[in-house]
Amino acid sequence: MDESKPSAQTAEVVPTKVAAPSPSDKLARLNAPTIIDINNVDFYYGASKALHGINFPIKNKLVTAFIGPSGCGKSTLLRCLNRMNDLVEGTRIGAGSIKISGVDIYDPSVDVIELRKRVGMVFQKSNPFPKSIYENVVYGLRLQGINSKSRLDETVERSLRGAALWEEVRDRLHTSALGLSGGQQQRLCIARAIAVEPEIILMDEPCSALDPIATVKVEELIHQLKQDYTIVIVTHNMQQAGRCSDITAFFYMGRLIEIDATEKIFTNPTQKQTEDYISGRFG
Amino acid sequence: MSPSPQIKRIDQRPLREAISTRGRSLVPWLTKDELIKYFFGANAWMSIVVLGLIMLSLYSESIGFNPSRGFFGENYRNLLVYRQAGLEFVDILKKETSGIDGLGKYLADVRLKELLRLIAQGKRDGKPADQALTDANNALTPFDDYVNRLSTLGDPLNVIISPLGDAATATRDAVTDVEHKKQEKELYLRSNKKELADQVTYQEVDLDAAVKPLHDALPSIQDANVKLAAGLALFLTQPPPALDETMKAELAGFNEQVRGLMAVLPTYENELETWNPHLPLPWYKGVTDFFFNTNWLTASSWQNYYGILPLLAGSTLISIVALVIAVPLGVGAGVYINQIATPWEQHIIKPAIEFISAIPSVVLGFFGVAVLGQFLLQLSQWGILPHFSSRLNIITAGILLAFMAVPTIFTLTEDAINNVPRSFKEASYALGANRLQTIWRIILPASLSGVISAVLLGFGRVIGETMVVLLCAGNSIQIPPMSDGLMVLFQPVHTMTGIIAQELGEAERGGIEWHALFMVGLFLFVISLGINFLAQRVVKRFKISIG
Numbered sequence: 001m002d003e004s005k006p007s008a009q010t011a012e013v014v015p016t017k018v019a020a021p022s023p024s025d026k027l028a029r030l031n032a033p034t035i036i037d038i039n040n041v042d043f044y045y046g047a048s049k050a051l052h053g054i055n056f057p058i059k060n061k062l063v064t065a066f067i068g069p070s071g072c073g074k075s076t077l078l079r080c081l082n083r084m085n086d087l088v089e090g091t092r093i094g095a096g097s098i099k100i101s102g103v104d105i106y107d108p109s110v111d112v113i114e115l116r117k118r119v120g121m122v123f124q125k126s127n128p129f130p131k132s133i134y135e136n137v138v139y140g141l142r143l144q145g146i147n148s149k150s151r152l153d154e155t156v157e158r159s160l161r162g163a164a165l166w167e168e169v170r171d172r173l174h175t176s177a178l179g180l181s182g183g184q185q186q187r188l189c190i191a192r193a194i195a196v197e198p199e200i201i202l203m204d205e206p207c208s209a210l211d212p213i214a215t216v217k218v219e220e221l222i223h224q225l226k227q228d229y230t231i232v233i234v235t236h237n238m239q240q241a242g243r244c245s246d247i248t249a250f251f252y253m254g255r256l257i258e259i260d261a262t263e264k265i266f267t268n269p270t271q272k273q274t275e276d277y278i279s280g281r282f283g
Numbered sequence: 284m285s286p287s288p289q290i291k292r293i294d295q296r297p298l299r300e301a302i303s304t305r306g307r308s309l310v311p312w313l314t315k316d317e318l319i320k321y322f323f324g325a326n327a328w329m330s331i332v333v334l335g336l337i338m339l340s341l342y343s344e345s346i347g348f349n350p351s352r353g354f355f356g357e358n359y360r361n362l363l364v365y366r367q368a369g370l371e372f373v374d375i376l377k378k379e380t381s382g383i384d385g386l387g388k389y390l391a392d393v394r395l396k397e398l399l400r401l402i403a404q405g406k407r408d409g410k411p412a413d414q415a416l417t418d419a420n421n422a423l424t425p426f427d428d429y430v431n432r433l434s435t436l437g438d439p440l441n442v443i444i445s446p447l448g449d450a451a452t453a454t455r456d457a458v459t460d461v462e463h464k465k466q467e468k469e470l471y472l473r474s475n476k477k478e479l480a481d482q483v484t485y486q487e488v489d490l491d492a493a494v495k496p497l498h499d500a501l502p503s504i505q506d507a508n509v510k511l512a513a514g515l516a517l518f519l520t521q522p523p524p525a526l527d528e529t530m531k532a533e534l535a536g537f538n539e540q541v542r543g544l545m546a547v548l549p550t551y552e553n554e555l556e557t558w559n560p561h562l563p564l565p566w567y568k569g570v571t572d573f574f575f576n577t578n579w580l581t582a583s584s585w586q587n588y589y590g591i592l593p594l595l596a597g598s599t600l601i602s603i604v605a606l607v608i609a610v611p612l613g614v615g616a617g618v619y620i621n622q623i624a625t626p627w628e629q630h631i632i633k634p635a636i637e638f639i640s641a642i643p644s645v646v647l648g649f650f651g652v653a654v655l656g657q658f659l660l661q662l663s664q665w666g667i668l669p670h671f672s673s674r675l676n677i678i679t680a681g682i683l684l685a686f687m688a689v690p691t692i693f694t695l696t697e698d699a700i701n702n703v704p705r706s707f708k709e710a711s712y713a714l715g716a717n718r719l720q721t722i723w724r725i726i727l728p729a730s731l732s733g734v735i736s737a738v739l740l741g742f743g744r745v746i747g748e749t750m751v752v753l754l755c756a757g758n759s760i761q762i763p764p765m766s767d768g769l770m771v772l773f774q775p776v777h778t779m780t781g782i783i784a785q786e787l788g789e790a791e792r793g794g795i796e797w798h799a800l801f802m803v804g805l806f807l808f809v810i811s812l813g814i815n816f817l818a819q820r821v822v823k824r825f826k827i828s829i830g
Binding site: 082084087089113114116117120121123125127128129130131139140142143144189192193196 | 626704706707708709710711712713714715716717720724725728729
């Protein structure tokens with residue numbers, strides 16, 4: 001399966017406005033420390049080069065959005081950040097490095113399992129396990145050998161509240177997760193990701209399969225989550241990038257074209273390609 | 284407007300004419316489309332028709348549309364004659380003598396163990412092998428005398444039994460003969476050949492006169508029983524001569540057995556006194572006897588039995604052994620190939636496993652007889668496996684059948700795992716699971732129904748397999764002694780499939796044995812049907828749960 005070629009964009013209605021912080025506040029936050037340092041990364045699927053010399057930092061406790069047309073490499077880059085591309089046969093990093101907190105995550109000494117615990121991921125298509133809601137949330141904990149009921153109960157409530165799902169499912173925690181609606185399933189996947197208390201959450205087009213109302217809920221959730229987590233979100237929907245991100249990176253044909261504060265990208269991009277894409281002239 | 288010159292249709296006819304003419308095919312009244320549809324439809328429905336015919340013939344040859352002429356009716360008459368001719372009476376007597384034989388066997392077992400110990404002891408003392416054997420036998424001479432004296436206890440009874448047995452079988456044969464003649468006559472009458480029917484004459488057997496000698500023998504039997512009881516009591520007072528403490532401990536149960544036999548003697552005598560050849564046989568006996576009789580005995584000079592239990596036990600035990608081996612192998616290989624193996628390994632292993640199912644089973648059976656059975660026996664002689672004597676047994680057949688079931692289980696398991704969405708696997712890895720955790724907690728549970736149905740179909744394959752069990756199971760019709768624990772697996776058995784293959788060629792068409800074999804076939808058919816039905820149900824559930 002090639003995640004670098006996501007499905008067609010889904011049309012979405014403009015959701016309710018979220019109160020925007022004042023410009024000065026924003027500028028201050030853009031100076032946050034770097035947590036992920038992407039350094040001249042080339043990436044290959046077999047012989048074809050999917051990423052060309054990607055080079056930029058991702059700031060701590062901010063929401064960074066990756067935008068760009070289909071096949072531009074944004075999902076590929078995202079999946080490099082927790083080494084999910086390892087699961088795809090024939091992929092490799094050709095050059096450059098990705099450092100998280102100063103550690104090169106492609107170094108042979110890196111514990112991939114631990115990396116994925118610290119860098120959680122939410123997928124494009126909600127993918128709850130065919131288990132109960134409760135078991136879905138505690139899956140990551142059970143992997144680590146935590147089976148104490150009180151600890152699990154506490155995590156389930158905290159994570160589901162964190163994912164704004166608690167009130168809806170508290171009475172049916174032990175029914176199958178597959179009985180939830182699409183939007184609930186996606187929030188369950190977010191709850192499952194935050195249950196293991198990661199530092200970074202990667203979201204790969206988390207709303208592309210959701211209806212507008214579910215999308216609003218997930219976006220509101222992203223706003224809450226950025227208090228505690230660094231979030232990297234890939235999206236096809238430019239309004240969404242505008243609404244929920246602090247920084248936006250625009251990719252085209254496997255290259256980073258422009259990265260800047262979201263407001264600047266959407267109001268006054270420096271590159272012609274960015275402007276064309278944002279104004280809907282192609283993509 | 285004139286049409287543009289570049290449009291050149293293949294069919295030059297005008298529109299009106301072209302669309303108003305239906306296509307024709309070879310058969311005038313069918314269009315091409317219909318012809319193709321019927322052709323494929325006929326192919327598809329053919330299997331249903333054949334299946335129906337098979338079921339019909341199985342049913343008509345076993346139970347029969349007239350059940351009194353089918354197997355159950357014939358088996359009922361078989362059992363009825365057994366009672367009326369007095370075979371039942373003689374069998375009660377035989378139970379007494381077989382009780383004495385049982386005592387002898389008990390002592391013989393102890394003797395064998397002691398003999399082996401003595402020989403081993405002799406070898407340790409530095410004697411040559413044959414010298415050790417002779418010495419051991421010599422040492423056991425007093426014990427042998429004791430056993431011989433014990434076996435003579437049954438002699439008075441045996442003297443009574445053999446003429447009674449002859450009389451009973453003679454009566455039985457006469458009754459069967461009359462039965463056959465009646466049938467023949469009826470057949471002639473039905474086809475309006477009166478003169479031929481008149482030629483068939485028979486005289487009804489006077490059953491009361493026939494069983495009179497049995498009743499008359501009662502006083503002498505009672506006499507013999509008294510003697511037997513007295514003899515047994517005498518043996519109670521003289522325990523068998525033990526050579527050492529171990530042997531004495533092994534003989535400890537002997538007195539218990541003797542007392543047990545003495546205790547049942549009056550019961551047998553009572554059964555003999557109250558025995559009545561006119562006692563009616565319940566109508567369902569022909570059916571229950573098939574399912575619960577522990578004997579399958581054909582072409583016997585005494586009494587034939589058609590009980591499916593020993594065959595069922597053999598088939599079941601072999602299947603269990605096969606599944607216990609094949610399930611971990613098949614499921615494990617499926618998981619490995621689908622989840623872990625490199626593409627290179629997949630290219631090698633997958634076709635290899637699938638090739639196994641192409642090996643003719645007779646070749647595997649030959650391998651089992653020539654190599655595997657011998658190898659297991661060798662292992663036993665080297666002391667790696669416990670002692671057993673039959674080269675062909677449940678284990679040998681089970682291992683080979685496991686080998687045959689692996690491709691089925693492997694392929695279906697791999698399919699089931701393939702159906703698990705990749706997103707489950709990704710989600711699991713993204714939460715920090717390692718490969719084993721992902722397989723164990725996500726992939727196997729999600730494909731569980733598929734795996735279960737794979738196992739069920741593997742079971743179906745195993746229980747229906749014929750050639751391997753015929754060659755390798757040892758073909759000894761018995762319910763293996765379950766009290767032996769796991770050692771039961773080294774017993775030779777016979778199977779439902781094996782008995783059909785072996786006996787159908789010799790069975791008289793339309794005779795009771797013929798019907799009995801079809802009955803076994805029907806039973807197998809029902810088992811397979813049940814397994815397939817179950818497997819399909821399980822797979823259906825699986826599809827819903829993935830969504």
